[in-house]
Amino acid sequence: MTAWTDADKAAAGAGITIRTLDDIASLEDVRRLYERIWRTGATNPPVTADLLRAMAKAGSYVSGAYDGDELVGACFGFFSAPARDALHSHIAGVAPRMAGRHVGLALKLHQRAWTLDQGAGAITWTYDPLIRRNSWFNLGKLAADVTEYLPDFYGPMDDDINRADPTDRVLVRWSLDAPAVVAACAGTPRAVDVEQLRADGAVVALEVSAAGGPILRPAYGRTVLVGVPVDVEGLREQDPALAATWREALREVLGGLLAGGARVREFDRSGWYVVERKEAQ
Structure with a gap:
């Protein structure tokens, strides 16, 4: 085709x-x-x-x-x-x-x-x-x-x-x-099974708290999961301070990983970047 x-x-x-x-x-x-x-x-x-x-x-x-x-x-x-x-x-x-x-x-x-x-x-x-x-x-x-x-x-x-x-x-x-x-x-998106990655040992470096804020965690190992909020555009209207906190958190975690030589392998539509380091750290 x-x-x-x-x-x-x-x-x-x-x-x-x-x-x-x-x-x-x-x-x-x-x-x-x-x-x-x-x-x-x-x-x-x-x-x-x-x-x-x-x-x-x-x-x-x-x-x-x-x-x-x-x-x-x-x-x-x-x-x-x-x-x-x-x-x-x-x-x-x-x-x-x-x-x-x-x-x-x-x-x-x-x-x-x-x-x-x-x-x-x-x-x-x-x-x-x-x-x-x-x-x-x-x-x-x-x-x-x-x-x-x-x-x-x-x-x-x-x-x-x-x-x-x-x-x-x-x-x-x-x-x-x-x-x-x-x-x-041709209609087949690049998908990933985050739950299987977790079962295989992927670690979470950034996730969404029950209140909607960012939770940063130490990230070790080869595969790292980096979460993002459901609707940051809505947050910018309703809670600009929380949206700004998310910006800082993602810059620190995802930006830091990429600056250190890691690469984004996939993104899961449930809100996770799948990041892979060159070597386990």
Whole structure:
């Protein structure tokens, strides 16, 4: 099955059409959509139409997902060094009303097929490692690999999603022809049995307490489990101090493990990063 077959199937399943964009009217629609998703207001958009226009003209990727004639999702990225080795996907967003329609998956599969057509073999992007659903989407449904923990990567962001929280991110690399990625794009996510890992001796370094806060534990051994809260975005609205505590805890535990040479092997949709050290410690 080709990458375009997977992409077309995903778009059909979501009931949308996806196309690349380069005209200024469509790019203005992208700007307005991003403003609504991130609730930034017109004076502080995540990206401007003129920048998107320049990127499209220079051969970068800009796409839109349409439900009928309505733009409901968009994604853009640019090539990274060495020249055209990989595409860096900077922003992808979907209108809230499309939740559950798998528009985000369809956009990523379209981006994968387009990138392969350009002769590049990978796509990179960043995401907030505290957001459980995004972690499962990126590491499970897409089978991307975490390569780096980036503390406060973007600095302060003035929008209603980040809410002045430090912008810690992880960088992921999506190796487009890797067997796990090919399987994921065909509908078989990269999954893991956390309970079996525990039975086999995996240790918990960070978990959610009964009150919803982080519990840090000493982590020894080869396989380490790092938990994240169910809904950190809700916490940012309801209990900003607790959300900030989670940010610090994950930076210390997951960031520390990755800085020490460990790698994220999988993410379980119940909220666990599975981290593997090079050697037992």
